[in-house]
Amino acid sequence: MKRRTKLLGMLSVVLAAALISGCGEKKEDDSKELVLFTWEGMFPQEVLDGFEEETGVKVVYSNFDTDETMLEKLSQAKGGDYDVVIADDYIIEQAVGQDLVQKLDKAEIPNYKNINPLYQGQFYDPKDEYTVPYGAGIPLIVYDPEQVDFEIKGYADLWNEALKDKVALTANYRVINGITLLTMGKSMNEEDTAVIGEAGEKLLELAPNVRMIQDDNTQNALLNGEAAVAFLYTSQVTQALSENPDLKVVYPQEGLGFGIMSAFIPKDAPNAAAAHQFLNYILEPEKAAECFNYIGYYSTNKEADPLVNPNLVVPSDVTKGEIVQNVSAEADEAYNKNWTEFKAACD
Amino acid sequence: MKNRTKLPNIYLAVIMIIMYLPLVFVVVFSFNESKLTAAWTGFSLKWYQTLWHNEGLREALWNSIVLGVLSCGVSAVIGTIGAIGMARVNYKSKGIVEYISTLPIMIPEIILGMVFLAFFSLLNLPFGMTTLVIAHTTFCIPYIFMMVKARLVGIDKSIAEAARDLGATQVRTFFDITLPLIMPAVMSGCLLAFAMSFDDVVISIFVNGPKLNTLPIKIYTQLKTGVTPEINALCTVILITVIFILFITSALGNRGRRTDKGN
Amino acid sequence: MTKKKHSKVFLTVAPLYLFTLIFVLGPLLYMIGLSFATNNDSWGVTWKFTLENYKKIFEPVYLQSFAQSFQLAFFSTLLIMLIGYPFGYFMAKLSAKWKKRMMLLIMVPFWTSSLIRMYGWIIILQAKGVFNKLLMALGVIDEPLKILYSYPAVLIGMVYALVPFMMLAVYSSVEKMDWSLVEAARDLGASPMYAFLTVTLKLTLPGLLSGVILTFVPSMGLFFIADILGGNKIVLVGSLIQDQLTRGSNWPFAAALAVLLMVMTSLMMYLYRSITHVKDLEGIF
Numbered sequence: 001m002k003r004r005t006k007l008l009g010m011l012s013v014v015l016a017a018a019l020i021s022g023c024g025e026k027k028e029d030d031s032k033e034l035v036l037f038t039w040e041g042m043f044p045q046e047v048l049d050g051f052e053e054e055t056g057v058k059v060v061y062s063n064f065d066t067d068e069t070m071l072e073k074l075s076q077a078k079g080g081d082y083d084v085v086i087a088d089d090y091i092i093e094q095a096v097g098q099d100l101v102q103k104l105d106k107a108e109i110p111n112y113k114n115i116n117p118l119y120q121g122q123f124y125d126p127k128d129e130y131t132v133p134y135g136a137g138i139p140l141i142v143y144d145p146e147q148v149d150f151e152i153k154g155y156a157d158l159w160n161e162a163l164k165d166k167v168a169l170t171a172n173y174r175v176i177n178g179i180t181l182l183t184m185g186k187s188m189n190e191e192d193t194a195v196i197g198e199a200g201e202k203l204l205e206l207a208p209n210v211r212m213i214q215d216d217n218t219q220n221a222l223l224n225g226e227a228a229v230a231f232l233y234t235s236q237v238t239q240a241l242s243e244n245p246d247l248k249v250v251y252p253q254e255g256l257g258f259g260i261m262s263a264f265i266p267k268d269a270p271n272a273a274a275a276h277q278f279l280n281y282i283l284e285p286e287k288a289a290e291c292f293n294y295i296g297y298y299s300t301n302k303e304a305d306p307l308v309n310p311n312l313v314v315p316s317d318v319t320k321g322e323i324v325q326n327v328s329a330e331a332d333e334a335y336n337k338n339w340t341e342f343k344a345a346c347d
Numbered sequence: 348m349k350n351r352t353k354l355p356n357i358y359l360a361v362i363m364i365i366m367y368l369p370l371v372f373v374v375v376f377s378f379n380e381s382k383l384t385a386a387w388t389g390f391s392l393k394w395y396q397t398l399w400h401n402e403g404l405r406e407a408l409w410n411s412i413v414l415g416v417l418s419c420g421v422s423a424v425i426g427t428i429g430a431i432g433m434a435r436v437n438y439k440s441k442g443i444v445e446y447i448s449t450l451p452i453m454i455p456e457i458i459l460g461m462v463f464l465a466f467f468s469l470l471n472l473p474f475g476m477t478t479l480v481i482a483h484t485t486f487c488i489p490y491i492f493m494m495v496k497a498r499l500v501g502i503d504k505s506i507a508e509a510a511r512d513l514g515a516t517q518v519r520t521f522f523d524i525t526l527p528l529i530m531p532a533v534m535s536g537c538l539l540a541f542a543m544s545f546d547d548v549v550i551s552i553f554v555n556g557p558k559l560n561t562l563p564i565k566i567y568t569q570l571k572t573g574v575t576p577e578i579n580a581l582c583t584v585i586l587i588t589v590i591f592i593l594f595i596t597s598a599l600g601n602r603g604r605r606t607d608k609g610n
Numbered sequence: 611m612t613k614k615k616h617s618k619v620f621l622t623v624a625p626l627y628l629f630t631l632i633f634v635l636g637p638l639l640y641m642i643g644l645s646f647a648t649n650n651d652s653w654g655v656t657w658k659f660t661l662e663n664y665k666k667i668f669e670p671v672y673l674q675s676f677a678q679s680f681q682l683a684f685f686s687t688l689l690i691m692l693i694g695y696p697f698g699y700f701m702a703k704l705s706a707k708w709k710k711r712m713m714l715l716i717m718v719p720f721w722t723s724s725l726i727r728m729y730g731w732i733i734i735l736q737a738k739g740v741f742n743k744l745l746m747a748l749g750v751i752d753e754p755l756k757i758l759y760s761y762p763a764v765l766i767g768m769v770y771a772l773v774p775f776m777m778l779a780v781y782s783s784v785e786k787m788d789w790s791l792v793e794a795a796r797d798l799g800a801s802p803m804y805a806f807l808t809v810t811l812k813l814t815l816p817g818l819l820s821g822v823i824l825t826f827v828p829s830m831g832l833f834f835i836a837d838i839l840g841g842n843k844i845v846l847v848g849s850l851i852q853d854q855l856t857r858g859s860n861w862p863f864a865a866a867l868a869v870l871l872m873v874m875t876s877l878m879m880y881l882y883r884s885i886t887h888v889k890d891l892e893g894i895f
Contacts, residue, residue: 035557040568041575045400060558061403063568068856069552072461076468081557165756171842173857212759212841217573220383221841225737226758239573243383329651336857340850341671344678346843347761355700362697363715366770369730370719372740376733384733425625432622440627446879448630450638452824453875455831455848457855458868462637462644469640485634488626493820498782500816517618531785535713535778542720566723574725582722589721593714 034274035060037070038086042134044294051281057274067091074100079267083275086134086263090326093124101130101264108276111283114303118314119260123325131262132279135297136314137234138258138321139175141250142219142241147228154253155179158229163209168227170236171215173339174324175257177203179231182254189325193334200338207345222247235296238311256321260300370586377579384576394580404565404581411562414476414551415544418483423537425484426491431525434499449493451486459486460553467554475556482554483544490543491536498532638872645865655861663866672867675845679830682844686768687826694773695818698780699810702787709785716774728767728838735763735839759841767835772828776821783817784810819882827875847871 036043040063048059064070067087071094074082079100087095095101106112112132119133143152150162158167169176178188180199190196211227212218219240221227232240240247263282265275282288289307292299299308327335380389398404429448433441451459463482472478506528510520526533548563555561566578648658666672701712719727734740735758742754757763791813795805811818833849836842842849847867854864 033558037557040565041573045397045402061560062557063552063560063564065548065552065564065568066856068859072464073553076464077557168841171837173853210841210843212843214837214842217383219573220732221759223383224386224739225754226756235573239383243381243386329649333860336853337671340675340845340853343842344671344674344845346841355696355703358696359700359704359712362693363712366716366719368734369727369770370722372730372733373722373726384729386738425629428622429626432619432626435619436623438623442883444627444630446876447635447638448626449823449879450872450875451634453827454638454868454872455833455851457848457852458641458864459637461855461861461864462641466637466640481633484629488629492626493824494778494782497779497817497820498786500783528786531709531713532782535717535782538713538717539720539775539778542717545721546724563723563725566725574729578723578726579729582726585722586718589718593718597711 031271031274032056033058033060034083034271034278035062035081036084036086036278037062037064037074037082038084039063039065042086042291042295044290047282047287047290047294050287051278054281055274055277057271057277059278071095071098071100074266077266080270082266083269083271084263084265084278086261089122089124089260089262089323092131092262092264093326095264096124096130100267102267102269102272103129104132104265104279105276108273109280109283111280114283114285114288114301116300116302116305116314119300122260122323125262131264132283133260133262133300134282135292135295136258136260136300137297138256139170139172139231139233140237140256141229141231141252142222142237142247143229143250144222144244145246145248152229152248152250154183154250156183156254158209158231159183159206160209163229165209165211166228167206167209168211168218168221168230168232169213170218170231170233171213173335176231176342177335177338178257178322178324179252179254180206182252182257188257188322189327191327191331193330196331196334196338200334200341203338203342204345207342210346213343213346219243234298234312238296238309241311251315257324258321259324261297370582373579374583374586377576377583379576379579382573382575394576395584397575398577398580398584401577403560404562404577407560407562407565408581408585410476410559411545414479414483414561415541417476417480418487418544419537419541421480421484422487422491422540423533426488426536427495427529427533429488430492430495430499431521431529433496445492449489452489456547456549460550463550464553473556474554475559478554478556479551479559479561482550483547486547486550487540487544490539491533494532494536494539495529498529641865642869644862645869647862647865649860649862660862663862664870666863667866667870672850675850676847676870678844679847682764682768682836682846683826683829686765686772686829687822689765689769690773690776690825691818691822693769694776694821695780697773698777698782698817698821699784699814701777701781702784713778713781716777720774724771725834725838727770728835731763731767731770731839732758735766758839759843761840761844764836764840764844767839768829768832771832771835772825775824776818779821779824780814780817783814787813815885819885823878823882826878827871830871 034057036059043061048061052058062082064073068091070085070087071091074085074095075098092101109132115133119136120128125131141152141155141158147166148163150157150160174188177196177199180203181188181190181195184199184202186195186199190199212221214221218230218232219236222230222240223243230240237249241249263279265272265279269275282291283301285301285303285307288299288301288304292301292304292308292312296312298312298314299305305313376384376387377394378390378392379387380391380393433445463478467474467478507520507524510524511517515523546563548567551561552564552567555564566574569575569578644655645663646659646661647655648660648662650656701709704712736742737754737756737758741757742751745751746754787810792805792809795809796802800808830846831848833846833852836844836846836849851864851867854860854867
């Protein structure tokens with residue numbers, strides 16, 4: 001009897017505390033807050049703190065897992081709720097297409113001039129009206145020369161029989177389809193389903209070589225000896241090299257595929273003024289360099305280039321690269337099917 | 348039928364050790380110098396330092412605890428009372444409702460998350476703690492409901508009936524007879540439900556509000572840049588806290604039980 | 611039952627009824643509706659009836675992933691039963707104090723992130739990991755085994771993630787079992803094994819079966835385990851749905867896959883109910 005009352009008492013206290021804390025947070029003043037919507041781990045805490053100190057605006061860091069989740073939540077919020085969104089290039093094209101993005105007021109962003117023009121005028125924002133690039137990624141091949149007895153020069157070498165069960169791949173279906181198309185001399189954005197079908201056949205031949213396919217921590221497979229060759233995202237390449245400098249990095253001769261992450265302000269952002277301030281803040285060369293070093297992506301800020309880790313400054317031949325773009329629904333479905341068949345064939 | 352052999356206890360111990368093995372490594376690698384778990388590079392406390400400075404992570408941890416307690420509490424009430432009630436009624440709809448209520452743990456989370464997002468916006472519910480609690484309650488109820496139901500099967504109903512014949516009210520009977528009998532099931536159901544809520548990311552990500560993150564969301568959305576050992580450090584802290592709390596409550600509980608025995 | 615009593619009993623089930631009908635059935639109906647809708651080329655859906663999504667499931671590549679999921683779910687459930695049943699059974703025989711402790715011991719790991727626990731397994735299983743080093747030190751093997759990113763690794767992960775459900779389900783049904791029945795069987799001359807098979811197993815069947823239900827279907831959806839420990843080489847229905855919702859942005863097809871999964875679940879539940887229904891009566895005598 002006594003125990004029961006004690007238990008009930010405890011439970012009601014916890015519930016009450018929870019309810020109070022749950023409701024309390026809605027009362028805060030919107031103009032003192034900036035809701036930043038992106039993946040976790042995209043900003044060093046110091047940069048966010050620095051912004052708060054300088055402007056008095058608190059950054060509320062909100063996260064999504066995939067670009068598609070972001071777009072879905074943003075469209076349910078009808079372009080409101082969030083002040084700054086950072087996501088991948090192809091999804092921004094869709095967000096702009098759905099009228100969820102507002103045009104930037106460049107007068108409010110004096111540091112806009114620091115952006116490296118290489119990353120401007122891209123397909124998702126051809127007139128540079130909506131976005132500020134925040135880091136570029138170029139998936140590259142990295143291998144352990146001790147375990148591979150020939151020189152890897154391009155994507156085609158991944159098909160080499162000597163690499164049986166030794167290759168680790170990132171899990172982006174368009175990128176993997178894309179490099180297969182590149183080895184066939186086609187574009188990464190091929191629309192012809194017959195050609196995509198051929199790429200699918202070719203991809204199946206890669207299956208015996210695949211040790212693992214994964215998007216996160218793929219570099220670990222290389223470092224712990226599970227794989228001898230890995231096709232990695234930029235941040236993973238940087239991490240792998242910092243851990244084992246003997247690894248060799250290959251800029252594949254068939255051409256590079258690259259992606260750009262960009263920041264934009266949603267149509268009905270509750271605090272658009274602070275959002276502009278924030279974009280300006282992260283375009284300051286020192287702050288930008290701090291960010292790029294932290295996330296390990298290529299610098300998209302010309303003025304920050306001298307300040308970042310030299311590994312993160314774009315090699316001069318990158319202009320030959322191609323960006324993975326949105327394709328027609330039929331083509332996309334063909335890519336998806338290739339991917340599912342490929343994964344199933346890997347075991 | 349007393350089993351005198353030690354074999355069963357050895358079996359329990361071995362399985363438990365295996366269950367804790369991965370955790371041991373999570374704890375060990377929270378003290379690793381390197382950002383990667385590929386190899387041990389040296390002892391360091393730096394991940395605990397960054398964890399301490401990461402305000403977002405601490406806030407998310409608190410949100411997760413609140414969410415877990417709320418959804419667990421709501422589901423415990425609905426699930427337990429529901430299971431007892433279901434054992435007594437014989438409505439035609441009983442089977443189908445019971446079946447529907449258990450579906451949320453059978454359907455892949457991601458589609459549930461997607462559908463909840465669409466459904467809640469249809470109802471015009473503001474996204475935040477409320478929507479999170481509702482969504483979590485849907486998948487917490489089945490754990491508690493099923494546990495209690497499994498326990499109720501075969502419990503001697505005559506005891507409860509005898510109590511009522513002796514003049515006890517239904518509420519009295521519930522608290523004094525039925526609840527103590529099913530308490531182990533309610534407890535294990537709650538522990539499971541809390542763990543599931545505390546670990547859920549896929550559904551939460553769709554139904555959380557713009558300013559509300561939970562801990563698993565923070566962990567899972569790091570995948571773009573790689574999960575850092577900061578999370579290992581956090582898991583270690585949580586583990587130690589949980590073990591500490593359990594130790595305290597069991598110490599208190601032991602004392603309490605000794606004095607309570609009289610009633 | 612008098613009318614008054616009847617309405618009181620209704621009050622006990624009312625919250626469950628209401629909550630289930632609004633917040634579970636509602637979204638589910640939406641999902642079923644979605645599975646018959648037409649997918650837009652760019653983003654979103656058009657509410658135009660079509661059976662296309664269901665037809666698509668029967669393409670070999672998708673059927674294959676159903677088969678793979680089933681196979682994996684079958685093996686993991688089998689292992690989970692073999693490990694979890696004795697565990698729950700022995701646990702129920704412990705003293706009251708240890709029962710409580712054991713239950714907490716089972717639960718504590720699950721209060722940490724499941725993702726991180728899987729990373730713990732990577733550390734153990736990797737080529738230069740603890741497990742291989744141990745085996746090599748013992749002289750069992752000369753070359754490190756390639757366990758990580760293989761089928762066994764996925765099985766280990768699945769069993770590890772789901773076995774507590776079985777343990778707890780079996781435990782709660784053994785715990786309240788009437789041992790005098792087993793004793794009676796023994797007194798009548800049954801061997802321990804025979805008594806176990808004819809009495810104990812039968813009495814604990816509801817627990818075992820709810821354990822199976824709690825592990826079988828979820829194991830088709832836990833694709834992050836196949837991803838992290840299996841290197842994404844086994845395509846589970848769960849990851850198929852994930853792919854369709856995100857990269858493919860084909861919601862109706864994802865919904866159709868989920869509906870099919872739901873139908874299969876229903877079949878299992880139906881079997882469960884028709885088996886345990888008999889038990890209900892037996893338990894009450």
